[in-house]
Amino acid sequence: MPEYDNPAIAAILDTTADLLEIAGADRFRFLSYHKAAHAVRAWPEDINTLATEERLTDIPGVGKKLAANIASILARGSFAEFDELTAELPPTLVALMQVPGVGPKKARTLYDRLGVTSVDDLEAALAEGKVAALQGFGDRTAANIAAGIISYRTFGARALLADALPLAEKVAAYLRALPSAVSAEPAGSVRRGKETVGDIDVLVASLDPSAIMEAARTLPIVTRVIASGETKTSVETTAGLQVDVRVVAPDEWGAALQYFTGSAEHNVRVREIAKGLGLKVTEYGVFRIDTGERCASDTEEAVYAALGMQTPPPELRENAGEIESATAGTLPKLITLADIRGDLHCHTTATDGKSTLEANKAKAAELGYEYLAITDHAWGLRMVGGLDLDDLERQWARIDELNAEGGPVLLKSIELNIDEKGEVDYPDEVLARFDICIASLHSGWGQPREVGTSRLLRAMENRFVDIIGHPTGRILRRREPIDLDMEAVCAKAAETGTALEIDAYPDRLDLSDVHLRMALRHGARISMGCDAHEASQMHFMRYGVSTARRGWVTPEVTLNAHPLPEMLALLKRNRTA
Ligand code: DGT
Ligand code: CA
Ligand code: CA
Numbered sequence: 001m002p003e004y005d006n007p008a009i010a011a012i013l014d015t016t017a018d019l020l021e022i023a024g025a026d027r028f029r030f031l032s033y034h035k036a037a038h039a040v041r042a043w044p045e046d047i048n049t050l051a052t053e054e055r056l057t058d059i060p061g062v063g064k065k066l067a068a069n070i071a072s073i074l075a076r077g078s079f080a081e082f083d084e085l086t087a088e089l090p091p092t093l094v095a096l097m098q099v100p101g102v103g104p105k106k107a108r109t110l111y112d113r114l115g116v117t118s119v120d121d122l123e124a125a126l127a128e129g130k131v132a133a134l135q136g137f138g139d140r141t142a143a144n145i146a147a148g149i150i151s152y153r154t155f156g157a158r159a160l161l162a163d164a165l166p167l168a169e170k171v172a173a174y175l176r177a178l179p180s181a182v183s184a185e186p187a188g189s190v191r192r193g194k195e196t197v198g199d200i201d202v203l204v205a206s207l208d209p210s211a212i213m214e215a216a217r218t219l220p221i222v223t224r225v226i227a228s229g230e231t232k233t234s235v236e237t238t239a240g241l242q243v244d245v246r247v248v249a250p251d252e253w254g255a256a257l258q259y260f261t262g263s264a265e266h267n268v269r270v271r272e273i274a275k276g277l278g279l280k281v282t283e284y285g286v287f288r289i290d291t292g293e294r295c296a297s298d299t300e301e302a303v304y305a306a307l308g309m310q311t312p313p314p315e316l317r318e319n320a321g322e323i324e325s326a327t328a329g330t331l332p333k334l335i336t337l338a339d340i341r342g343d344l345h346c347h348t349t350a351t352d353g354k355s356t357l358e359a360n361k362a363k364a365a366e367l368g369y370e371y372l373a374i375t376d377h378a379w380g381l382r383m384v385g386g387l388d389l390d391d392l393e394r395q396w397a398r399i400d401e402l403n404a405e406g407g408p409v410l411l412k413s414i415e416l417n418i419d420e421k422g423e424v425d426y427p428d429e430v431l432a433r434f435d436i437c438i439a440s441l442h443s444g445w446g447q448p449r450e451v452g453t454s455r456l457l458r459a460m461e462n463r464f465v466d467i468i469g470h471p472t473g474r475i476l477r478r479r480e481p482i483d484l485d486m487e488a489v490c491a492k493a494a495e496t497g498t499a500l501e502i503d504a505y506p507d508r509l510d511l512s513d514v515h516l517r518m519a520l521r522h523g524a525r526i527s528m529g530c531d532a533h534e535a536s537q538m539h540f541m542r543y544g545v546s547t548a549r550r551g552w553v554t555p556e557v558t559l560n561a562h563p564l565p566e567m568l569a570l571l572k573r574n575r576t577a
């Protein structure tokens with residue numbers, strides 16, 4: 001039986017939820033699987049340990065029934081309800097739902113009426129005009145779906161970093177521990193910290209390639225060997241992700257790691273520069289073109305040094321200026337997880353969070369934080385029980401008590417909702433009583449760019465709005481960003497002293513790397529928070545840090561890389577005019 005880890009279990013629970021939705025199950029039933037999947041993914045302990053100790057129900061949202069289902073997956077790869085569902089509906093249908101323009105109902109119709117079970121089938125049906133001919137579809141819907149397929153092929157089929165990175169680290173650790181392995185590290189987009197990845201690349205140094213290839217084919221998480229040669233093996237894993245394992249000689253390690261970390265664009269530019277120096281860079285080393293002599297290969301630092309460059313952190317390797325900066329010796333000192341002194345975005349049971357103030361504080365203490373901003377939803381978001389004044393007084397009183405006990409300081413904060421006009425909840429005299437206010441858009445998809453932009457600009461003019469939360473509202477693989485003039489947003493943020501957030505929740509990572517660089521260029525400050533709806537989700541900060549690094553973010557510009565008094569002094573509300 002192949003081994004399942006937390007993301008692999010979460011993937012099956014998500015598939016179950018999607019199949020239930022396609023099957024027309026009621027909302028609570030399929031949402032309960034999505035919620036459990038989220039929680040399993042975020043849970044810091046290994047699912048197998050929990051199962052062995054019969055503690056699966058420790059995970060929030062996992063009751064007796066779900067616990068039994070998870071135990072069944074661990075034992076035999078499936079569970080009764082999943083078997084029933086997949087007897088009726090092929091599990092590949094869930095990929096259809098990820099195509100923008102195709103929801104659960106359309107997926108069902110496409111399957112029932114046209115026998116479409118995959119994105120490839122869908123593409124064929126579109127080409128034959130069968131989709132447009134379906135009742136309730138028509139030419140416009142068909143064109144919309146065709147556009148959706150292009151977007152799906154570019155983004156939708158990719159995995160979240162938070163699912164891929166732990167798996168990549170596990171595979172690397174497993175291979176590194178082999179007696180025949182000298183070293184093993186994740187490479188590719190995972191090493192670059194990209195928010196979504198196509199596949200996982202792991203590089204191994206060894207003098208016994210066949211032993212490494214054998215180990216790669218028999219990794220405990222393998223469900224299928226896609227291809228296996230002398231130096232490269234590709235396998236499919238229980239999480240559905242492809243893993244490519246490559247093996248190189250130990251003295252080629254640096255050159256191979258440089259090559260397979262990519263990005264392809266970075267490598268192309270590196271090779272151009274090398275050529276100008278009379279050098280040739282391959283996955284085997286840096287060579288002099290005239291004599292063929294190898295000048296560097298064993299470490300990445302040696303490879304870049306041979307080209308007269310500093311070694312760019314992997315997150316920067318996108319040919320977006322890092323090569324010029326590395327050549328000039330001016331690479332920035334990027335933020336690291338160790339720089340983070342607190343988390344500026346989390347929810348509690350007072351609104352739609354699953355953990356109490358106490359549990360969140362305990363987690364902040366465990367992570368070594370100095371402070372934690374409690375940012376439940378404000379009144380305007382009534383659908384999630386947004387807080388009224390009485391609720392706030394109650395929460396503040398409890399925060400005072402908890403702060404009196406020492407440990408990480410809980411900050412009285414809120415996630416305000418930016419309304420259609422750009423106004424936020426509560427009158428100024430209430431807003432003035434918070435330590436920090438985040439304000440976020442929770443609506444506006446499909447609005448003209450000017451409307452969304454002016455809502456954000458207006459919100460930033462409010463002197464009590466310290467931070468704009470998840471500025472574009474994107475949900476990776478599910479929801480496009482709100483159309484905004486980000487140059488104007490970043491300029492306004494800098495002008496008003498409003499920080500822009502990196503929401504570190506794995507499917508948000510919003511601001512993105514590109515927008516972060518824009519924000520920095522305008523001189524805006526950055527704030528980081530996990531948007532945890534469960535205390536364990538505060539572990540997501542590492543993905544926010546990856547994104548920050550990809551955006552060239554330094555600790556200086558990051559609010560929560562500063563000690564509490566300095567951080568507070570940097571807030572808009574505390575600026576002296
Ligand atoms: P992904 O998997 O789509 O998220 O992105 P990567 O960057 O991990 O791409 P992948 O897995 O195809 O290849 C890993 C790295 O290996 C890539 O970043 C650069 C290098 N590489 C692989 N094949 C090629 C190639 O044909 N040309 C170039 N220039 N580089 C390649
Ligand atoms: Ca890859
Ligand atoms: Ca690959």
Ligand code: ZN
Pocket residue numbers: 345347415531
């Ligand atoms: Zn939030």
